[in-house]
Each structure stands twice: as structure tokens, then as C-alpha cells.
Amino acid sequence: MIVRRVNVNKETRQSILKKVISENNIENQSELIKCLEKENVRTTQSTISRDMRELNIIKSHNSSGRSYYRILDDYTSTEKKLTDEERLKNVIRETGVSLVQIEFINVLTVLPGNGQLLGVLIDSFRQSFSEIVACVAGDDTILILSKSKEDAEIVNDYFKQFVPEKK
Structure with a gap:
């Protein structure tokens, strides 16, 4: 089976990125890029880093000490743009x-x-x-x-x- 990866616009890519982060405990950007590829999104590490800054995605730790990405207080769901x-x-x-x-x-x-x-x-x-x-x-x-x-x-x-x- 051939999976075709498609370049998507920023808004769509960031929407998929938020979905992937919300539904998975992703520990690093390599793992994140693989998850995005499963969603048919092709992107680079530098683009992901920029998107993560804009979306307030941070690394957090669970009770066992493992780190994972999460959206900081979900500020991106509001209409207000933070300075x-x-x-x-x-x-x-x-x-x-x-x-x-x-x-x-x-x-x-x-x-x-x-x-x-x-x-x-x-x-x-x-x-x-x-x-x-x-x-x-x-x-x-x-x-x-x-x-x-x-x-x-x-x-x-x-x-x-x-x-x-x-x-």
C-alpha cells in the first residue's frame, strides 16, 4: 500500500498537530513527526518547532517522571492572541x-x-x-x-x- 503524503497549509497542519498532541503521549519531535506522517502530513523539524511555539506546546511530566508534549492551558482554543x-x-x-x-x-x-x-x-x-x-x-x-x-x-x-x- 502506498501512502501519499501531502503538504498542507499552516492552519490544517496546526489543527492536526493539536489533535495528535491531545490524543497521544509523545516524548520527542521525531516521534511527533512520525505521528503526523500517519496523518498524511509531511513537515520538517523546524516547522514543527515553530508551530509548537505558536500553539503553546510545552513538555510536561507525568507521575512516573516521563516527559510528553501537551498544550499549555489550551490558550489556543480562545480567540485572544497572546503577546x-x-x-x-x-x-x-x-x-x-x-x-x-x-x-x-x-x-x-x-x-x-x-x-x-x-x-x-x-x-x-x-x-x-x-x-x-x-x-x-x-x-x-x-x-x-x-x-x-x-x-x-x-x-x-x-x-x-x-x-x-x-x-
Whole structure:
């Protein structure tokens, strides 16, 4: 049997992506791309990454500690489009683990698999937040760089209101 893969428009692709994420516990993008292929959707990893950012798809963990993708509070089902700052706050609230200031650097730790998404959101947000010079994001750690210790304190004060407090 030959399965024909079809390039679909963005709206259709994102709709199928949301359906696949909602119905399956998908652990990585390779697995996600395979699931999309089963739905006759051909796409690239970079397109999936962009779609995941736009749809507020994050990595979460179940009770056994396994990670999987999910749609963050299903904000995409509303008509309201979130700003980058609102998306940033929501993702930090959902995935934030800790925030530590070291001189002119803030180290934000998040649940594994969410660092890159937050890095992109911080990069978008820093256009209007002059105390952030740059950020470097890994899998679960983001370094937020400032020009001075004082600027880093402003950044720390802003971000710590969204990082859940340890009990």
C-alpha cells in the first residue's frame, strides 16, 4: 500500500498537530513527526518547532517522571492572541523550577525540554526589556545576561514573580 503524503497549509497542519498532541503521549519531535506522517502530513523539524511555539506546546511530566508534549492551558482554543510577554509568563509558571542571580546573570531552570522555547520567548521579549542583553538557552537552563548587577536585579525581580516557589 502506498501512502501519499501531502503538504498542507499552516492552519490544517496546526489543527492536526493539536489533535495528535491531545490524543497521544509523545516524548520527542521525531516521534511527533512520525505521528503526523500517519496523518498524511509531511513537515520538517523546524516547522514543527515553530508551530509548537505558536500553539503553546510545552513538555510536561507525568507521575512516573516521563516527559510528553501537551498544550499549555489550551490558550489556543480562545480567540485572544497572546503577546510574547503573556506566553513567556505562562510558560514560566508552568515549567519554571528555579531562578538564581549570580552578579549580572540570572540562571532560570525549567522542566527538561522547555529551555529552547523559553529562550525564544525571552529573545522576543527583550526588545522591550532593556535590562536583558541576551540569553543562552539549553534543554532546561537559560542564562539571562544583563549589563550590570543592578540590571540583573531588575530582571530577577520581574521573573521571580512567575517562578513557582519551592515548598
